[in-house]
Each structure stands twice: as structure tokens, then as C-alpha cells.
Amino acid sequence: MAYDKFNTLKxxxxxxxxxxxxxxxxxxxxxxxxxxxxxxxxxxxxxxxYNQDNSVKSEFPLNDKKYSGKILAGGKNFGSGSSREHAAWxxxxxxxxxxVSSFFADIFRNNCLNIxxxxxxVSAEFLQKIFAAIxxxxxxxxxxxxxxxxxxxxxxxxxxxxxxxxxxxENMLNGFDDIDYLINIKDQIGEFSKNTPL
Amino acid sequence: MSKTxxxxxxxxxxxxxxxxxxxVLFIDRHLVHEVTSPVAFxxxxxxxxxxxxxxxxxxxxxxxxxxxxxxxxxxDPLSANQLKALEENAKAxxxxxxxxxxxxxxxxxxxxxxxxxxxxxxxIVCGDSHTSTHGAFGAIAFGIGTSEVEMVxxxxxxxxxxxxxxxxxxxxxxxxxxxxxxxxxxxxxxLSTSGATGYFVEYAGEVFRSISMEGRMTVCNLSIEMGARGxxxxxxxxxxxxxxxxxxxxxxxxxxxxxxxxxxxKTDENATFDKKYTFDGDAIEPMxxxxxxPGMGMGISGGxxxxxxxxxxxxxxxxxxxxxxxxxxESMIGKKIDxxxxxxxxxxxxxxxxxxxxxxxxxxxxxxxxxxxVPGSHKVLNAIKEEGLLKTLEAAGxxxxxxxxxxxxxxxxxxxxxxxxxxxxSNRNFEGRxxxxxxxxxxxxxVAAAAAVTGVVTDPRSLS
Ligand code: SF4
Numbered sequence: 327m328a329y330d331k332f333n334t335l336k337x338x339x340x341x342x343x344x345x346x347x348x349x350x351x352x353x354x355x356x357x358x359x360x361x362x363x364x365x366x367x368x369x370x371x372x373x374x375x376y377n378q379d380n381s382v383k384s385e386f387p388l389n390d391k392k393y394s395g396k397i398l399a400g401g402k403n404f405g406s407g408s409s410r411e412h413a414a415w416x417x418x419x420x421x422x423x424x425x426v427s428s429f430f431a432d433i434f435r436n437n438c439l440n441i442x443x444x445x446x447x448v449s450a451e452f453l454q455k456i457f458a459a460i461x462x463x464x465x466x467x468x469x470x471x472x473x474x475x476x477x478x479x480x481x482x483x484x485x486x487x488x489x490x491x492x493x494x495x496e497n498m499l500n501g502f503d504d505i506d507y508l509i510n511i512k513d514q515i516g517e518f519s520k521n522t523p524l
Numbered sequence: 525m526s527k528t529x530x531x532x533x534x535x536x537x538x539x540x541x542x543x544x545x546x547x548v549l550f551i552d553r554h555l556v557h558e559v560t561s562p563v564a565f566x567x568x569x570x571x572x573x574x575x576x577x578x579x580x581x582x583x584x585x586x587x588x589x590x591x592x593x594x595x596x597x598x599x600d601p602l603s604a605n606q607l608k609a610l611e612e613n614a615k616a617x618x619x620x621x622x623x624x625x626x627x628x629x630x631x632x633x634x635x636x637x638x639x640x641x642x643x644x645x646x647x648i649v650c651g652d653s654h655t656s657t658h659g660a661f662g663a664i665a666f667g668i669g670t671s672e673v674e675m676v677x678x679x680x681x682x683x684x685x686x687x688x689x690x691x692x693x694x695x696x697x698x699x700x701x702x703x704x705x706x707x708x709x710x711x712x713x714x715l716s717t718s719g720a721t722g723y724f725v726e727y728a729g730e731v732f733r734s735i736s737m738e739g740r741m742t743v744c745n746l747s748i749e750m751g752a753r754g755x756x757x758x759x760x761x762x763x764x765x766x767x768x769x770x771x772x773x774x775x776x777x778x779x780x781x782x783x784x785x786x787x788x789x790k791t792d793e794n795a796t797f798d799k800k801y802t803f804d805g806d807a808i809e810p811m812x813x814x815x816x817x818p819g820m821g822m823g824i825s826g827g828x829x830x831x832x833x834x835x836x837x838x839x840x841x842x843x844x845x846x847x848x849x850x851x852x853x854e855s856m857i858g859k860k861i862d863x864x865x866x867x868x869x870x871x872x873x874x875x876x877x878x879x880x881x882x883x884x885x886x887x888x889x890x891x892x893x894x895x896x897x898v899p900g901s902h903k904v905l906n907a908i909k910e911e912g913l914l915k916t917l918e919a920a921g922x923x924x925x926x927x928x929x930x931x932x933x934x935x936x937x938x939x940x941x942x943x944x945x946x947x948x949x950s951n952r953n954f955e956g957r958x959x960x961x962x963x964x965x966x967x968x969x970x971v972a973a974a975a976a977v978t979g980v981v982t983d984p985r986s987l988s
Contacts, residue, residue, distance in 0.1 A: 355935045356960075358559050
């Protein structure tokens with residue numbers, strides 16, 4: 327599924343300064359029964375957003391009116407656990423286009439890149455600065471420039487560069503996906519497969 | 525040039541290298557299940573294309589299936605709908621489908637090896653992170669997301685940057701009462717849940733040679749819990765013995781030819797790894813987790829660590845212990861438990877049922893404990909009956925359920941109620957993993973069995 331192009335993003339941030347946020351928190355397994363990719367945003371962080379009687383946990387940042395925006399900032403080792411792409415879908419469907427953390431789990435990072443959510447890995451110090459900026463002003467904005475590979479805290483002008491391989495970067499900038507690429511080299515794949523026994 | 529086992533298998537599957545980008549990797553076997561595939565099949569439909577290689581694709585239903593009354597229609601309409609979608613997709617694309625009630629049905633990572641779909645030197649993917657299990661046979665096996673499932677269905681390839689390599693050596697031998705699950709939980713507790721992120725791990729050393737194929741699967745299965753892309757163990761006589769004459773393994777001349785290749789599948793003497801760890805197998809005791817990720821494990825006789833002694837932020841550590849209702853420094857022995865879950869792709873194989881049965885034989889299940897014993901497949905279920913384990917289990921007050929993922933991820937009705945404690949042989953103790961508000965203690969089948977008969981966390985070595 328090709329997705330929206332990503333170039334620059336300027337937005338306020340929803341902060342989740344918790345480490346090791348796993349995919350079971352991002353989208354609990356009981357919400358994985360769909361056969362289409364719709365409605366996952368409603369259940370993003372379901373058990374952290376709602377009590378068991380479905381009342382709202384108002385202190386949780388996603389429910390806190392002071393926070394909003396298209397960027398989610400999470401603590402170290404974000405997205406560990408399951409390979410469920412539903413976690414990335416939920417993040418996207420809720421309205422986030424970028425997740426910032428000081429460390430990402432591999433599969434989650436891949437899944438994000440495959441659906442057009444940009445994972446931006448920053449240093450632990452820079453992540454603390456982001457959280458501090460939001461703490462002093464909950465509307466603090468970040469600017470993410472994919473072509474320059476920079477992330478900037480607008481209020482202080484502090485910035486860092488982040489890594490992304492140039493193939494994925496091109497894909498994100500143009501909204502291409504891997505399948506488009508692979509379908510184009512199908513003959514080559516067909517040749518290759520002749521030499522690999524079943 | 526000297527190569528690691530991982531490099532050998534990876535390099536031989538690269539169709540194309542993209543400069544400063546991922547490799548295009550050919551996939552030999554693709555395992556498909558009901559939860560992560562429907563949107564991928566929908567993607568194929570939207571693009572107007574068919575599965576490229578149905579013969580390399582195998583579908584089963586396991587995540588979202590009931591573990592009782594499997595002969596009846598599935599009651600939950602959403603689950604039933606998902607199962608129906610897979611059945612229809614499999615039919616439309618000519619893929620073999622071992623659905624509910626099929627004699628070969630079971631957890632995807634249990635049945636792959638059982639029928640010889642899993643082979644040394646192969647590349648294997650599945651839309652489930654514990655695909656790493658298959659690395660026990662010297663295969664490169666890893667979990668993928670749904671976009672990637674679509675990619676493999678469409679093109680039999682996946683685009684992946686080549687991971688770095690790590691070797692984890694465990695020398696010596698395992699003490700009595702210590703199982704491969706303990707070995708894995710020990711390694712994860714040392715490396716943390718992100719310690720191997722970005723790496724593919726080769727397990728080497730005497731301990732891995734001495735454990736069974738089932739044990740190797742348990743260890744490779746849990747690789748993902750330290751962040752690794754996968755785990756791999758060089759194939760040896762045990763491996764070949766295990767897969768010989770299975771339905772999908774080569775026969776006759778093809779077997780001999782395969783053996784010639786498979787016997788080259790080991791790390792060359794001078795090959796280098798990006799990272800190396802070495803542990804002493806004799807230093808490991810039965811393990812149990814006390815927190816909300818698999819890295820929060822400890823030797824069963826010890827105490828819960830203090831916030832200062834662990835490498836996570838104090839707030840994160842406290843949140844975790846609060847959720848569990850535990851305090852730092854406390855002993856785990858004697859903690860009351862409510863549920864026991866034996867099963868999952870980590871510990872749902874015949875060896876695990878043997879280990880559990882050995883401990884409970886001649887004893888009685890504690891009255892207040894609810895025990896769910898869920899075989900990983902029909903083949904395991906049949907073996908439990910044939911070996912007479914079922915009789916022993918029933919005499920001790922246990923019953924068996926039907927195969928599936930069950931309480932490992934609690935998508936079906938097998939949910940641990942809020943606030944209750946479960947000793948589970950599965951792989952994740954995340955908040956709510958086994959049901960909203962559930963509290964999970966990960967452990968081996970032996971520790972689970974000891975808890976099931978005593979009703980509290982118990983060192984299985986203390987029971988005769
Ligand atoms: S048993 Fe658990 S970890 Fe294994 S495949 Fe099923 S849900 Fe995934």
C-alpha cells in the first residue's frame with residue numbers, strides 16, 4: 327500500500343517518557359481481529375487510555391488536552407515485542423506521522439517505514455531536551471526535515487541529525503513502497519528462484 | 525574468506541544488493557496465519573496480483589482459535605470472520621491450509637519443524653516475531669510485518685538491511701532441574717530486552733550441542749525477547765536425525781545432496797562476529813521473571829533486584845513492580861499464584877509436557893490454581909496420549925486443552941483475569957499480555973509444574 331509523501335513535518339508533540347513501551351501496550355492483542363486496516367487508532371494504547379470499565383484515564387498524555395500533534399515521543403526501546411504491524415497502523419491511524427525515541431525495536435521501526443510513519447532516533451540527551459521543552463510549554467514544536475535528516479526543537483533552535491538509509495529515505499520522500507520496487511525486478515527474482523530448491 | 529553460519533545462509537539468498545539500502549533477500553518458506561495476513565491478501569487483490577510461489581507458502585490457524593470444542597463453529601464472530609478470510613485466501617491462491625480441526629493443525633512454529641517445512645540453510649519468514657524458533661535448525665528465520673507479508677506473497681522476496689552478527693557462547697553444562705527455557709531467560713536477563721537489537725545471534729558452545737532440538741527451538745524462539753532479529757544454531761547429527769523422513773524433507777538422492785550442503789553450515793574457524801558474549805552454563809539456576817518484560821528475570825532462589833542495580837530508569841522500574849504488586853528485594857519463592865499456563869511456541873512441545881508431567885506425577889494440583897495445558901499441535905497432543913502422559917496428568921487433577929496459541933497472547937477466551945498471577949511457559953510478560961490487567965511470571969515447564977502443585981512459586985528442585 328503506497329502512502330503519503332513525507333518531506334517536512336512541523337508539529338507539537340505528545341510525550342510518553344516511559345522506557346520499553348511494547349507492542350502489546352501500543353495495541354493489545356484482542357484488537358487484532360480485523361481483516362481490514364481500519365479503526366486501529368481508537369485502540370492505540372487502549373489499556374493505558376481507558377480503565378477496565380471504559381472510563382477515561384485523564385492523566386494519560388493521549389487523554390490530556392494540553393498535548394496534541396502529529397509527533398509521538400517515547401522513551402528508550404520503543405516498540406519492542408511483537409511483529410504486529412497493527413501497532414504501526416494504530417500510531418498512523420491515530421494521526422501520528424513520526425515517532426521520536428532514543429532507541430527503537432527493529433521490527434517496529436521497519437513496520438513504521440513500510441507504512442509512512444517516520445521513526446526518528448535521537449540521542450538520549452536530545453530526547454531529554456525534547457521532554458524538557460514540552461514540560462515547560464506543552465505546545466512546544468519540533469520540526470523534522472527528512473531531506474536534511476534533521477530534527478529541531480523550535481523554541482530553542484537546538485537540533486540533531488538522524489540516520490535513515492538513502493533507499494528508505496527516497497521511498498518516504500516519494501511515497502513509494504518496497505513492493506513497487508520488487509515487482510519491477512520480478513524476472514530477476516524468477517531466475518534466482520530456479521536455483522533454490524524447494 | 526571466513527564466514528559465519530549466518531553470513532553463509534544470508535549471502536546465498538541475496539538476489540540484489542541496493543547501494544546504501546537493504547538487500548533483496550529470497551525467501552524459501554513463508555508461513556502464514558490468520559491474524560497478520562488478511563490485510564496483505566487484500567493488498568494483493570488491490571494490486572491485482574497472485575501469490576508468486578504457492579508451494580513455498582503454508583497457512584495455518586492458531587492465534588485466534590478456541591482451545592476447547594474446536595469441532596464446533598467458532599463462537600466469536602470477529603474470530604470466525606478472520607479464520608474464514610484465511611481459508612478463502614488460501615483457496616484463491618492455491619496455498620495449503622491446515623485450518624482448525626485439520627490433523628496437522630497447530631502453532632505455526634511448532635508445526636513447521638514437525639513436518640520438515642523447516643530445514644537447515646533455508647530462509648523462513650512469518651508474520652509473527654517468534655519465527656526465530658526455526659533458527660534451531662540452522663535456518664535464517666525471522667518475523668515480519670504485514671506489509672512484508674504482502675511483499676513475500678507477491679514476490680517471494682523481502683527487503684532487509686543485513687543485520688550485524690552476535691555470538692552467544694554458553695560453555696559447561698546445565699545443572700539438574702535447569703532447562704533450555706532457564707538458559708534463555710538467563711541470557712535475556714544479562715543482555716536486556718534491547719541488548720541484541722540490530723543483531724542476528726548465533727548460539728554456540730557445549731550447552732547448545734547437548735540440548736535437544738526442542739530445547740534449541742525454545743532458545744531460538746526467545747531470541748526476539750532480547751531484541752535480536754533472530755537466533756541460529758549450526759545443524760548437527762541431532763538436527764538431521766530430527767528432520768529425516770519428515771513429509772517435506774528431501775528423500776533419496778535429494779537428501780544426500782542436501783546433506784552435502786547442510787554439512788557446510790557452520791561458522792568458519794576464523795570468522796568474526798560484531799559482538800560476542802560468553803557465559804558459564806553451570807552458573808544458571810531455574811529462572812523466573814518478576815517484572816513486565818522478559819529481561820526482568822532472576823534465579824528462582826534470589827531476590828527481586830533493587831532499582832539501583834538495574835539498567836532502566838527508576839520510574840519505569842517502579843511502574844513495572846507496581847503493576848506486578850511486588851517490592852524490590854523480596855523473595856519470589858512462596859508468592860501465591862492463581863493460574864498456570866503450559867504451552868505456546870516457546871514451551872508447547874512434547875519435551876515440555878514430559879518435563880511438566882515428571883514434576884506433577886504422584887502429586888495433586890493445588891485447589892486454588894487454574895491450569896491450562898495447551899499442546900502446541902495435534903502431533904504433540906497425540907504424543908501426550910500415546911506416551912501415557914495424559915493418564916499421569918489426569919491422575920494429578922489436570923486436563924488438556926486443544927492446540928493453539930491460547931493464553932500466550934489471549935486473543936481467544938483463554939484470558940488471565942485482571943490482577944491474577946499466572947506462571948506461564950510462554951514468552952512475554954508485558955502488561956496485559958495474557959488478558960487486561962493480568963500478571964505474568966515467565967518460567968520453565970518445571971517451575972510451572974511446581975507452582976501448579978504447590979500453589980505458590982516453588983523451586984522444582986525442592987520437590988522430589
Ligand atoms: S504461541 Fe504466542 S508467541 Fe507463539 S506464535 Fe502463538 S502467539 Fe505468537
